[in-house]
Amino acid sequence: MNAPIAPSSLAAPITTYSSREFTRDVAAAKRAAANGPVFITDRGAPAYALLTIEEYHRLKAGSKPRTLLEVMQSLPDTSDIEFEAPRLDDVVLRVPDFDTD
Secondary structure, three states: OOOOEOOOOOOOOEEEEEHHHHHHOHHHHHHHHOOOOEEEEEOOEEEEEEOOHHHHHHHHHOOOOOOHHHHHHHOOOOOOOOOOOOOOOOOOOOOOOOOOO
């Protein structure tokens, strides 16, 4: 098992287990999850995260889906940007011919 990693941006330490280590000692991974997230790697890359149900609910509560209107309202003001879409007066629309004679 790797030693816990404590990035400055996270309050809780992150413990990392390989898939093999996790399979061998699930109880240790569960104990580690009580202190912070546990990353489980697959071929050296993080693939899963184990955390307590309380932490899961806390994270889930903050991830309310936003509506399109909320997303549009959160965009920065663009009223000071000058933009005029080009006109397509000379474009001729026609029905495509799918016959392969």
